[in-house]
Amino acid sequence: MIEPPPDRPEENAIEFEVRIPSSGEVNLVPDRQRFSLPRALASRTVTVWADLRSLHILLDGHLVRTVVSRLLPQDLAYLVMRYGARPVGPAPAAPAPRHIGGNPVLGAGQAVEVERKAQRDGHVTIAGVKCQIAFALARRTITLRLDGHLMHATADGALVGTWPCPITAERAARLPGARTAATPLPPPPLPAGLIRVQRRVHASGRFMVNGQFIKLGPRHAGKLVTVVVEDTITGSCTVRKNSPSGPAATPHPSPGSTSEARASSPADVKNVWVMQGCGLRIGEAFALNTKCRVGDGQTLRITEQVNPTAQLRSLKFRKAGEYRDIPLPRYVSGAIDKHLADHGASQDGYLFRGRKKKLVTRNTYREHFTTAVKDAGLPDGFVPHSLRHYYASLALSRGIPITDVSRWLGHKSIEVT
Template identity: 80%
Template sequence: MDQQALVEYRYRAVREVLGGSPIGEVAARYGVSRQSLHSWRKRFEQEGMPGLADRSRRPKSSPHRLPAEVEALVCELRRQHPRWGARRIVHELRPRGVDPVPGRATVHRMLVRNGLVRRQEQEHQRKYRRWQREAPMHLWQLDLVGGVPLADGRECKMVTGIDDHSRFVVIAAVVAVPSGRAVCSAFTAAMRRYGVPFEVLSDNGKQFTGRHNRPQPVEVLFARVCRENGINQRLTKPRSPTTTGKIERFHKTLRHELLDHVAPFESLTAAQDAIDAWVHAYNHQRPHQALNMATPASVFRPHAPTYSDGQLLADEAGQTAAPLRIDVIEPPANRPDESAVEFEIRVPPSGEVTLVPGRQRFSVPRGLAGRTLTVWADLRSLHVLLEGHLVRTIVSRLLPHDLAYLVMRYGAHPAGPAPAAAALRRINGNTELAAGEAVEIDRIVQRDGHVTIAGIKCQIAFALARRTITIRLDGHLMHAIADNALVGTWPCPITADRAARLPGARTAATPLPPPPLPAGSIRVQRRVHASGRFMVNKQFIKLGPRHAGKLVTVVIEDTHYRVLHGEEELAIRPRRDTTPVTRLYVRGKGTQPDGR
């Protein structure tokens, strides 16, 4: 209803009251209260028709309203910094001389009133389980992020790391190639500057973990650096980015405030300098809402003095602490182990050779008494050789000072590459397998196609009878290797601790070889019956009536059958009887096998 119509409506009601109609009946008929009708009549008698129009309800005075200068300053801060919210603006008002400082809700209402806040529709309520370490240096979150453009057209990536408690950025290194060695170099540089954290948390990228490697898990360089520095490595669940939410949120801030607004950098060095300057402001100047508007640098406490451009930074009191030595183990280079030594020793009549009294000894057959052996030794393995031929490999119990003793006692000299695969590791004084480590043993296949492992018969293949093969025990799997080819895989019959104590067990030094070509498999031909079935090795295989009359080729593998029609693979069926196939009987015209 417009203003003119509203005035006419109220005038009719007032005229009826002035004409003598009861005020209660008029109020009920017009749908208003008696008080409103009294007010209209009084205003009509005093001002006439203009008095029936709506009036402003704004109070004549607002003693608690903030000055217009404060509201203008709030709006100006919002326009200059569109990403600042009400809480950040409240924090920035006090240094600008505003007193008293308005509350967060008051500032938010100012922004809404001036059209500086856009309402966001929330489709669903997000519920996250929030967590935070209780002190700095307890946990670092690490990740890789892209989006650093260069003038030559390349897009580099960054290795980033943030302290979980203080949100202090400890790593922000630009790398041309995000390799495992580049990640480890940035990580060790951060540890030398700030100290070694207790734990690190990352996603399941190949630079951080090898547990998803195929065909078997491996220990990547980053995991080795963590293990050798005593750092507990934690990994997120697959497809769970919220677990590393702090480092992901830092990436968003980095993109919005820097990377989205810069031109391509001239070089990798220029990109690193720009990011270092922004990160310094992020750590030392930019207040963080999760820290109650404190800066990350004011909360972060490293385990060692921090350095900037090679100079030790002074603490808050202006005093410089004495430099602390941080033993960070660098990523190993691709060269022979520099701690390994090599020397010669003569076998005594007893065959018992003592290298370090009370710590390391080994035995050889007495027939070698008086012969000279060559010993290759490091902190993990001892390889004993006779005239260049490996006699045995045993687990080393030597410590670093024992290697120095061997140099003085036997004239040991730095050794070259290891002559054989390393021995099994010693964990807590016992020979055990490390996580993801596999062992190999050599066994002779018996006449009926089986080998014996820890007293357990394991069927391998009848065709390998009387041959020596390599058995690789890898966690819950057992692989058989012959002629440098994988001939079969089965469930491992023994546990890992028993595998470490098998006679002749050694560390797997080479990757698992590929399986042999399918051409070596046993193949037979069968004619599909009108019912869509046929039989091979006393087992019915059903293909369906649409394949009736076809002459198919059946490839007999160790655990399944593959049915082929020309080059097309029709089906794969598991074998119910996995005993070796030594003879094939075929009946029917045109169904002779390829081999018997």
């Protein structure tokens, strides 16, 4: 294993200004050092911070790109002569990954960061791999941290989410603009319920919050509602009428929300909560029983699942009689209690009952779920299994070890997670 040499303070770091040509290609030292910027920046003047390891390009004081330096000591003297470069202090950003023989060398567990602009549907492309981040972050620049195992996305100083890394650490170090990660991950977004706003419902039954439409229905026209923002990234919210005696009004969620998506049957609402809050597979959620809560109600014990033909089977990758324990959030336990109070359970304790069969069939549920997704304004492709992905991403972004998340999800290994 090749170990990188120890970091040393910047030696002979210089700074100078360069005007971007119409092609966007800047050739600093012929046949040795160049970099490129978008053509939209043509004729703009950028500041270049350079040493023997990294080049940081800044526009109006903001970092635009970091590239690997191929400069030699004599090249620094050449830049002083050509551009009037001047000595400068510490680097404005973390350095580019070290290279030995043209190959990047990363220390054990070292991560790299790159900045990418999310497309209009909220995805970014990493080394040709399309990664969905968040619809709410469309057209915004986000920072991606990759270590070969996980990919973390941050925006506005907050952690957006965590996913399996789509590429290896060595390939990540070769990405354009890659730099070593030198600071800890930022905290997650604001706590749930911290942001509240009031809106009056339009005659059409809709109102707007931060550019996003929320639909309540014409029967709520003219009412003043309070919007409690529960997740500033996914855009989920709860809307309550400002009437002390009236019941809470439940809206269709804004894009990215999972907590308010619901199917047409009242029993299906709690099914969504269980899949989101415990990361269950759809068949495991259908097999939920009153006996599943153990350990003073703080643990959900999954022992079986419902197959596509609404028949009970053992868990995936497990033999009959084996089970999986998952921490049970209080809000999910409360949703289960409310479901039992409103709808009861079958004679043998199953919470969700089918219309024609004893248990729920997947095809019927998917039809109702697809209708609810459209009514909620969620993006196409949002399926029940997306709630399981939401659970995993949220748990990893909160710093829960991947080994625990993998065990709760019932994966055979953390590589699957």
